[in-house]
Amino acid sequence: MKLFGTSGIRMKNLDPEIAYKVGFALSKKVNNVVIGRDTRTTGKLIESALIAGLLNGGSEVVTIGMVPTPVLGFSAREYDAGVMITASHNPPEYNGIKIFNNDGTAYRPSQEEEIENIVFSNGFKRASWDCVGDVWEDKRALKKYMDFILKNVNIETKFNVVVDCCNASGSLVSPYLFTDVGCHVISVNAHVDGRFIGRMPEPNEKNLKNTMAMIKGLNNKDGNYIGIAHDGDADRMIAIDEKGRMTDFDKLLAAFSRYIVEKTGKKIIITTVDASMVIDEYLEDLNVKVIRTKVGDVAVSEAMQKYNALFGGEPSGTWIHGDIHLTPDGILSGLRILEMMEFYGKKLYEIMDEIPSYINLREKVSCEDEKKKKVMEYVIEKGESLFKTTPETVDGARFNVEGGWVLIRPSGTEPYVRVRVEAKDNKTAKELLEKGIKLVNEGLKLGSVQYEYW
Numbered sequence: 001m002k003l004f005g006t007s008g009i010r011m012k013n014l015d016p017e018i019a020y021k022v023g024f025a026l027s028k029k030v031n032n033v034v035i036g037r038d039t040r041t042t043g044k045l046i047e048s049a050l051i052a053g054l055l056n057g058g059s060e061v062v063t064i065g066m067v068p069t070p071v072l073g074f075s076a077r078e079y080d081a082g083v084m085i086t087a088s089h090n091p092p093e094y095n096g097i098k099i100f101n102n103d104g105t106a107y108r109p110s111q112e113e114e115i116e117n118i119v120f121s122n123g124f125k126r127a128s129w130d131c132v133g134d135v136w137e138d139k140r141a142l143k144k145y146m147d148f149i150l151k152n153v154n155i156e157t158k159f160n161v162v163v164d165c166c167n168a169s170g171s172l173v174s175p176y177l178f179t180d181v182g183c184h185v186i187s188v189n190a191h192v193d194g195r196f197i198g199r200m201p202e203p204n205e206k207n208l209k210n211t212m213a214m215i216k217g218l219n220n221k222d223g224n225y226i227g228i229a230h231d232g233d234a235d236r237m238i239a240i241d242e243k244g245r246m247t248d249f250d251k252l253l254a255a256f257s258r259y260i261v262e263k264t265g266k267k268i269i270i271t272t273v274d275a276s277m278v279i280d281e282y283l284e285d286l287n288v289k290v291i292r293t294k295v296g297d298v299a300v301s302e303a304m305q306k307y308n309a310l311f312g313g314e315p316s317g318t319w320i321h322g323d324i325h326l327t328p329d330g331i332l333s334g335l336r337i338l339e340m341m342e343f344y345g346k347k348l349y350e351i352m353d354e355i356p357s358y359i360n361l362r363e364k365v366s367c368e369d370e371k372k373k374k375v376m377e378y379v380i381e382k383g384e385s386l387f388k389t390t391p392e393t394v395d396g397a398r399f400n401v402e403g404g405w406v407l408i409r410p411s412g413t414e415p416y417v418r419v420r421v422e423a424k425d426n427k428t429a430k431e432l433l434e435k436g437i438k439l440v441n442e443g444l445k446l447g448s449v450q451y452e453y454w
């Protein structure tokens, strides 16, 4: 059994026994740990089990309560490690455990494997009664993070911003920080509720429908609002422009990457294999090196350190600002969108409309975790003759064909195989998508096409 995926452990009805064992295993590696959790109903249950494991193994624990992931990542710098209890963008019945190093990066696969090996070895040696750990509470973590971010952003303009927090832990920080930098803020879904009653935590077109309509309505009356919407732990964000349109993930990433290069002169950008070719094209005249990694903030932060890059971003809206800290931060990303608008003196829709558009399609096919390996073996084997090219296998299988590409990869956070297509024309894009989905379904032996919007 493999516990860790793209972003730590992520499971439906996560068993507290797993949390206990992970806590115990972690106590064999570090002496003290800071723990935060998102708003999920199972948060305290998982936290209690994790703490029990850590204490039983002899680690000291500091809890910082309900916080966004960037606050936990930032707080980890004062300890040997940090643990965030979150299932990020997954629905409310999920929960997860993500471990952080004290440089703010998430645990690398090799570190996760060490924890897994201890968990499955079952050779737990408890600390004796006089060596068990203790727990303290730090109530100042949110404040320390907010002071730190405020020191590092510089926004003169009084922007109007709708901040949508999906009833998650971003609610405790994001609307306040936008207000503190001088924005007029309307907060939406900003009372915490682990059932995510306002909208589901994945920030996509379907879930942001009401917020987009609201912005459109406000701006009909000359409001000039943009929107910033987070996922369930606010390590991600997506922006909504003044016309009430959710910005395209890849185009926003391209615009922001260009801004960072123009502002800092640093010509390296890190992104992932599922990102659009628009990034390379939009930065072409600036001679920028765009480096692509596997999907996931772990791979992105690792490459940022390797190449000494200032910025790394994924088209899921997970962006890392290496000049500030190495934890993906959707709140800081939102503030930096405002810095970008101020830098260019343009509205968000004006910046977005300058970027070329390709046809980008994303679908996901239901696939239980246990079947993913087999499905991918099938995809790699049969895809080669179907697409008449050998796939790149940095992450999943990417088939580069005339006029576009298709990437088929198992999600590391959800029970899906993702099919991602990009092409210069509609026909090629549709064909690639259909072929990709058919391939996955054949692998699943479903026979019929079954998919949902990503």
Ligand SMILES: N[C@@H]1[C@@H](O)[C@H](O)[C@@H](COP(=O)(O)O)O[C@@H]1O
Binding pocket: 006, 007, 088, 089, 235, 295, 296, 297, 298, 314, 316, 318, 328, 410, 411, 412, 413, 414, 418
């Ligand atoms: N922090 C990670 C991101 O880095 C990643 O992009 C996303 C999707 O991952 P996957 O496509 O494996 O489900 O999951 C999490 O949010």
Ligand SMILES: [Mg+2]
Binding pocket: 088, 089, 231, 232, 233, 234, 235, 236
């Ligand atoms: Mg997240």
